Amino acid sequence: MATFDVSPIVFEPKCEICELRGVISYQHKLESLYQLAIEVVALRDLQLVLDTSLSQCLALTQSQFGFIGLTTEDGSALDLVAIQGFKAEPEFYDRFHLIPLRRNIFGNTILENRPVRSEDASHDPARVGQPSGHPSVRAFLGVPLRVREQTIGMIGAANKSTNYTDEDEQLLVTYASLVAIAIHNANLYEQLNASSEELERKVTERTQELAIAKDDLAQKAEQLHKLLDATVNIQEAERARIAHDMHDGMTQMIVSTLFETQCAKESLALANYSTATDHLEDVQTLLKQIDTEIRSIIYDLRPLILDARGLVPAIEQFTTRCQQYSQIKCSLNVLGDPYRLRSDVEIGIYRLIQEALQNITTHAKATLADIRLEFSKERVIVSIRDNGIGFDFEHFLNTPGEHLGLIGMKERTQCIGGQIDIQTKPDHGTRIILIVPSGQLP
Ligand SMILES: Nc1ncnc2c1ncn2[C@@H]1O[C@H](COP(=O)(O)OP(=O)(O)OP(=O)(O)O)[C@@H](O)[C@H]1O
Numbered sequence: 001m002a003t004f005d006v007s008p009i010v011f012e013p014k015c016e017i018c019e020l021r022g023v024i025s026y027q028h029k030l031e032s033l034y035q036l037a038i039e040v041v042a043l044r045d046l047q048l049v050l051d052t053s054l055s056q057c058l059a060l061t062q063s064q065f066g067f068i069g070l071t072t073e074d075g076s077a078l079d080l081v082a083i084q085g086f087k088a089e090p091e092f093y094d095r096f097h098l099i100p101l102r103r104n105i106f107g108n109t110i111l112e113n114r115p116v117r118s119e120d121a122s123h124d125p126a127r128v129g130q131p132s133g134h135p136s137v138r139a140f141l142g143v144p145l146r147v148r149e150q151t152i153g154m155i156g157a158a159n160k161s162t163n164y165t166d167e168d169e170q171l172l173v174t175y176a177s178l179v180a181i182a183i184h185n186a187n188l189y190e191q192l193n194a195s196s197e198e199l200e201r202k203v204t205e206r207t208q209e210l211a212i213a214k215d216d217l218a219q220k221a222e223q224l225h226k227l228l229d230a231t232v233n234i235q236e237a238e239r240a241r242i243a244h245d246m247h248d249g250m251t252q253m254i255v256s257t258l259f260e261t262q263c264a265k266e267s268l269a270l271a272n273y274s275t276a277t278d279h280l281e282d283v284q285t286l287l288k289q290i291d292t293e294i295r296s297i298i299y300d301l302r303p304l305i306l307d308a309r310g311l312v313p314a315i316e317q318f319t320t321r322c323q324q325y326s327q328i329k330c331s332l333n334v335l336g337d338p339y340r341l342r343s344d345v346e347i348g349i350y351r352l353i354q355e356a357l358q359n360i361t362t363h364a365k366a367t368l369a370d371i372r373l374e375f376s377k378e379r380v381i382v383s384i385r386d387n388g389i390g391f392d393f394e395h396f397l398n399t400p401g402e403h404l405g406l407i408g409m410k411e412r413t414q415c416i417g418g419q420i421d422i423q424t425k426p427d428h429g430t431r432i433i434l435i436v437p438s439g440q441l442p
């Protein structure tokens with residue numbers, strides 16, 4: 001760091017040589033000042049800029065102590081951001097570092113935007129009160145710090161052994177203009193650093209969010225894959241079951257029917273009418289059985305009643321069947337005036353209730369299952385409640401494994417634009433609530 005020539009300017013009786021010496025000495029000081037300013041302007045850390053500038057200012061003006069103050073954002077006070085020349089205790093600094101801007105020798109420097117000089121600051125009409133613990137101020141020189149047209153603060157120097165001269169003032173004004181630029185640059189640099197840190201923080205945050213979203217997506221994709229596999233398997237199993245049912249049940253009955261009609265035909269040929277009638281009655285019985293069988297297969301494929309008459313009758317029929325085949329007492333309550341929804345929404349709701357009841361009969365060990373359908377202007381609310389053993393829902397959500405029913409319910413809900421809430425606790429039963437907006441009208 002450059003050092004400043006602080007040797008006092010010696011006033012000697014006027015002679016040409018003395019004047020020449022004075023000019024050389026002033027020029028020398030200006031050159032040193034220029035070097036110092038270059039160093040300060042190159043600094044990036046604001047506090048370092050302030051401390052270095054202040055110490056150079058004190059050396060430059062041969063002052064005992066001094067300060068740099070920056071105006072607060074609202075312009076109402078001066079914040080003493082650097083103090084040198086006497087040791088201020090931290091409590092002293094905390095209490096007195098903010099000086100309200102009033103018409104006094106500090107305030108005038110800023111408010112009138114000009115250098116202020118005083119030969120005896122403690123008796124100056126525009127004096128500033130001294131807090132106790134502050135050394136008394138005699139000679140004072142204050143200069144504003146300006147960036148473009150704006151005054152951002154001031155430098156105050158005090159207690160030179162003699163009075164401050166025009167030359168001190170001129171040097172300090174020149175130096176202050178460079179210090180102001182250095183302060184401005186350091187501020188910009190700090191802002192730049194803060195925004196790039198903020199940017200980095202945001203990038204890190206986003207990267208983490210993206211990584212989480214990616215994991216979620218991968219998990220979802222895996223679940224969907226399993227669901228698709230399961231759907232295909234279920235379809236295959238269903239086809240196989242229907243094929244077996246038809247083979248074991250219907251084809252056997254059709255063969256029997258053919259046999260009975262053949263017998264009836266032969267009995268008629270022999271004019272054995274009573275036997276022919278018996279065979280034809282058997283044919284009728286067999287055809288009725290075939291009819292029931294076909295209806296049952298069709299019902300499993302798709303409940304026709306759902307398309308023909310809507311959700312409420314279809315669920316009524318399903319709960320009745322469910323009650324017949326299990327020990328569970330199923331009840332259905334309908335609130336509001338039922339209306340039709342889009343067919344994919346109706347089948348979605350129907351399948352969801354089917355899966356919920358399936359789970360109740362296979363897992364819940366329940367004695368009661370209560371289904372409630374509530375139709376209002378804005379939405380349809382479906383609730384399926386049982387009084388069974390409940391389960392640890394979080395566990396199945398995080399480790400779906402082979403269990404795809406609940407995941408399927410969630411997927412279906414999403415597909416029909418609804419919301420699902422599954423409330424369950426071990427030993428406290430289970431309640432599934434599905435809300436579908438009525439915007440899903442046919
Ligand atoms: N109402 C219920 N009461 C008690 N436990 C339940 C209930 N519903 C679901 N569970 C538990 O949650 C698990 C997951 O159910 P989910 O329907 O996802 O799969 P699953 O029924 O086991 O198999 P599937 O894929 O054939 O449906 C069940 O195995 C069961 O332990």
Ligand SMILES: [Mg+2]
Binds near residue numbers: 355358406
């Ligand atoms: Mg299930």
